[in-house]
Amino acid sequence: MNKPKKTKTYPRKNWHYETTVSNLERVIDEIESGRLELAEVFDKFAWAVAALQECENFLSEKKKQMNLLIETLEDDAEF
Numbered sequence: 774m775n776k777p778k779k780t781k782t783y784p785r786k787n788w789h790y791e792t793t794v795s796n797l798e799r800v801i802d803e804i805e806s807g808r809l810e811l812a813e814v815f816d817k818f819a820w821a822v823a824a825l826q827e828c829e830n831f832l833s834e835k836k837k838q839m840n841l842l843i844e845t846l847e848d849d850a851e852f
Contacts, residue, residue, distance in 0.1 A: 790831055793824050800824075 800817050803809060809817065 788827070790828060793828055797821055797824050797828075 800821050804814055804817055804821075
């Protein structure tokens with residue numbers, strides 16, 4: 774079975790990491806409350822998984838950028 778390719782899902786227009794994390798926390802609280810119908814739990818869980826993937830992709834990309842900047846600084850320090 775082929776694993777799906779990870780695609781860059783950000784930056785969508787008006788997408789913000791902090792806002793997404795805040796929304797994730799709210800959705801998790803709703804799921805854990807036990808007040809949602811099962812179908813709603815599945816819908817919110819699916820959204821949360823997608824949002825977590827967006828955050829992971831964002832952080833991974835930013836980490837690569839930071840490592841590149843650090844490498845550039847280290848290269849500059851050698852001269």
